[in-house]
Amino acid sequence: MTDERRPMLQAKGISKFFPGTVALDNVELTLHAGEIHALLGENGAGKSTLIKCLTGVYRRDGGMVVLDGTEVDPTSTHHSQTLGIGTVYQEVNLLPNLTVAENLYLGRQPMRGPFVDRRRMNAHARETLRDYGIRIDPAQPLATYSVAIQQVVAIARAVEMSGKVLILDEPTASLDHDEVQLLFSVIRRLKDRGLAVVFITHFLDQVFDICDCATVLRNGQVVGRLDLATASRNDVISLMLGRQLAAQVRAPKPETAGKPLLQIEGLQKTGMLGSFNLDLHEGEVIGLAGLLGSGRTEAANLIFGAVKADQGKLRLRGKDIQVRNPRDAVAHGFALCPEDRKTDGIVGELSVRDNIVLALQARQGWMRKVPRKKVDAIAEHYVRTLDIRLANLDMPIRLLSGGNQQKALLARWLATDPDFLILDEPTRGIDIGAHAEIIALIGRLQQDGMALLVASSEMEELVAYASRVIVLRDRNQVKELTGDEITSENIIRAIAADPRMEVAE
């Protein structure tokens, strides 16, 4: 990083205000060609807002952007694309109804006269995607492929479009290890090609793995710039949090489990999950480990009745129960925080308050409205105890950052005071601070005697709080680890025991 090099992109004094909050305050960002730049910060620190200001989704309220020596003012994503700034957002932002090739080339299709040259478009798409390690028929609708493939297509699209700057906003959130490595090799190639890459992620390992330098945001301000060749993890974390994180987050584990709560026998559904058995006690945290598509989410949904099982028996405190739908599950004191909070969790247009009391109200029945005073008390209680950061309770929940949405969802279910809480990827896509808080919260709930089932793809996390870990592979229960057996190595070994699993997904 030499100063005499002209930066590829320079953002100076960027400011952005939202009603009630200052989202960005005088932010500076400098990107050089052939450099992978990490943009770090907690949820709500302003990373996404900064990206949206750079790519024209939001108009900035102050500051200037200089791209390759000329001042630019992108007014739309389309405009920023033509300028050379390509972006891949956190969620796969492609159109499932169009074909893979159409998605790749939307807006810049190869033309023959006034017409789109489909044959050439499909051929190009096939070749391009082969470079990314996927061999698919690009003439098929995108929706026929798995999320992982859709994500790779999204990245390929942004890479093909951006000549100068590529912004990756949590691109690895839904990819498994092999896919991440594949992606990294592609990013490194692009770096060699001279692109300036912005990489946003909450996986610090990946930051040190691939990035050259980092800019850290906190509360809308730049709190530091680091050269990652010399900086340590602690440097980064302390900048992000403004406080030293304990060396390792480890929730206390009770020695003995409480009374038996729930027994699951032979729960299964063809094509989703093979026979699943589980003995659950009060005050126990069961981890569900496995690769993407191994059946973690399916297990959670089947237990909760969100998907109807083909067969299987559930016994709650010794009595047989029927869980045919989530309503039954809630009535029995179950709660589920789903994996995809955008589509299955939050009701984006409703206020944070309404989102928090939603499950409680649903359990009470619509005829008996929860009194406003109680609603306010509950919402304020959880906002305080879970440290949900918001301007006010009336703002639509979609305006909150990912981690805060997740906390609000947790609050929704905690408000129903469940006996059994299922968390599906509770820490996906949220920052390290919120991560630590959620892990600590799991520990607290466990001590209060709640039984938890947590599906997660982060081994360290499971090791930190699980009293038992069930490993899933190919939609089957393959191993159960208890006590000292629970280590990252053992979990990985159990997952990888079958050589066929090298081909992930």
Place this chain on the structure above:
Amino acid sequence: MIRSTHLPLIVTLATFVLAYALCAWQYPAMLSLRVVANLLTDNAFLGIVAVGMTFVILSGGIDLSVGSVIAFTGVFLAVVLRDTTMHPLMAFALVLVITSAFGAAMGSIIHYLEMPPFIVTLAGMFLARGAAYVLSTDSVPITHEFYDALQQVYWKTASGGRFRLIGGVMILTFLVGIVVAHRTRFGQNVYALGGGSATSRLMGVPVASTTIGIYAISGGLAGLAGIVFSLYTSAGYSLATVGVELDAIAAVVIGGTLLTGGFGFIAGTFFGILIMGLIQTYIVFDGTLSSWWTKIVIGGLLFAFILLQKGLTWASTARRKAATGFVTPS
């Protein structure tokens, strides 16, 4: 390999063939070219407006104003040709500009004011109908030698059927519509909007110009349908074509286009129109059935097609779980 997105089109086609076969089996006379010619002529204006409607629905919108716009066009032409010396061709051009601009204005309101298309085009429906009343509340006959000349343009088959100009205009409209929808950037943008307008915007689709363009096309084609309708009836009447927008929507859905947008084909709409026309022809041939049976059968068909779409959506999500395509890089 048959794509799941093609299946509704195939079902529509099969429905048409089956229905026609049944009709022909019962009334062999329905196989004649004369029936085919009448099918095209009688449904010309509906077909043209349904092309525009297909674009609108593909983009995830709806256009309720088209029936009124057709009536307005008819009255406008009749009044202009009666009261001025303007040549019909000039009047055609003028009315097409007016109706396209009307559609574009609705598109702008939908986009810039972020209003639901349903409300905006509902307002447009009342506006256009009102404008027609203002011009004339009576049926105004059109008598102009140019109209007579156009009405005399037909190709007569041996059996006495007449393929008229307006049927040809409809087929041409469909052909152009198919090319625009499937072979141009604009067409892809329309499908993209139907897949999700927020995502489309992030992907750089010019949402504003596409939305405005879609409703301008729908308005313009409603104008063209109005011209065709005036040729068909030789009159302009402000009470004509009430509810045609609903017939057009029905044709689009029976043609296999998903009402929520994003999936469908212009060609499907063509067969949707033919199926609806066929039902009417059958009732005419039968002679004893009330013409309201048309509505009942169309209602049943619509319901069946919506069920089919639901089933296909369900099937395609089920299939997706099993689909893999990853190869590890060697």
